[in-house]
C-alpha cells in the first residue's frame with residue numbers, strides 16, 4: 001500500500017508509550033527515560049509475545065475452576081446451594097429473566113472466551129509472520145482491549161448480593177470460590193491485552209518485504 | 210471512558226478535510242521539529258507508521274495505514290475538562306455517602322453503600338476480591354479525578370505546571386483501564402432485577418448520582434486533550 005512510507009522504528013526513532021514524544025534512538029543510549037514524562041523508553045513493549053503467552057496460559061488455567069466451582073453460595077432456611085456461572089444463567093433462562101441471563105452469559109462466558117481466542121489468534125498470526133489483513137487484526141486488538149472490562153459485571157453483582165442479602169437465619173448469600181478465580185481471569189486477560197504490542201503485527205510484514 | 214472509545218472505533222474519516230499522509234523519508238532529514246510544540250508528525254501508537262498531520266485540523270484524524278485515532282479536535286479542552294472533573298468529584302462524594310440499594314423483606318430493611326459492600330467481602334476473608342472492587346470503583350476513579358484537578362487547575366489559572374504534573378498525567382492515563390464504574394453500574398442494574406424476584410428493592414440516591422457520575426467522567430475524559438496537555442506540561446518549555 002504505502003511502499004515508501006516509513007515507520008518510526010525504521011527512522012531510528014523511539015516513541016514514548018505514554019506521551020507519544022518521538023526521540024532519536026542515539027540520543028538515549030543508556031538513559032532510556034522520556035525527557036518529557038519520565039516513562040521508561042523502549043522501541044516495542046519488552047518481551048511482548050512471551051509475556052502475553054504466559055498471561056494467556058495463566059488465564060486458560062484459571063478459567064476452568066472459575067466455571068466449575070460455585071460463584072455464589074445461597075443459604076435459605078439452613079439449606080445451602082452453590083451456583084456456578086452457567087447454572088445461574090440456566091436458572092434465569094428458565095425463570096424467564098432473559099435480560100439477566102444474556103447479560104451474565106455475554107459478560108461472564110462469551111467475552112472471556114472470545115478475548116482469549118482473539119489473543120491466541122493474534123499471537124499465532126504474529127509468530128507465523130502472517131501478512132493477512134493487518135488492519136483488521138489491529139482493529140481486533142483494539143476490540144480485545146475494549147471489551148475485557150465488562151467481564152467484571154458478575155463480580156460486582158456478587159459483591160452487591162453479598163452486601164444486601166444477609167437476613168440472618170432466613171436467607172444469606174456468600175461469595176463462592178469461583179468468584180476469586182473469575183476475578184483473576186479478568187485481571188490476567190487485561191494484563192495480557194496490555195502486554196501485547198499491536199505494532200508487531202506490522203513489524204513482521206515489513207521485515208518480509 | 211468506554212463511550213468515548215466506542216465513539217472512536219465507530220468514527221469514520223471525513224473525506225472533505227485533509228487527512229494524515231504517510232511521511233516519506235526521515236522526519237529529521239526533512240527538517241521537521243519533533244520536540245516542543247510539534248504535532249505535525251506523529252508515529253501511530255498501533256502500527257508505528259509516521260503520519261504527517263495537516264495544520265490546524267478541526268476533525269478527528271485517523272492513521273493512514275491502520276485507522277487508529279491520531280488526533281481529535283477538542284476546543285476549550287482545559288476549561289471543559291476542569292469543569293466536568295469538579296462536577297464528577299461532587300457526584301463521587303455523594304455516591305459514596307448514600308446507600309445505592311435498600312432491600313425490604315419481611316420486617317428487615319437492609320441498606321448498602323459501595324463501601325459496606327466492600328467491607329462485607331473483607332469480613333468473608335475475600336481480601337483480594339474486596340481490594341479489587343475498592344480499586345476499580347473507588348481508588349482509581351478518585352485518583353483520576355484528583356490527578357486531573359492537580360494538572361488542570363494551575364494551567365487554567367495561568368500558572369506554571371504543578372510539581373511532577375507530567376508524572377501525574379502519566380499515572381492518570383496508565384490507571385484508566387482499571388476504572389470500571391460503568392461496569393459496576395451494570396452490576397447494580399443486574400442485582401436490582403435479580404433480587405426483585407425475592408424482595409422489594411428500593412434504589413437509593415447513589416444509583417442516580419453514580420449513573421450521572423459515569424456520564425460526567427466519560428465527558429471529562431473525552432474533552433481532555435492529551436497532546437495539548439503533554440505540550441503544556443513539558444518543563445523544557447520553561448527552561
Ligand SMILES: [Zn+2]
Nearest residue numbers: 253256272275
Ligand atoms: Zn496506524
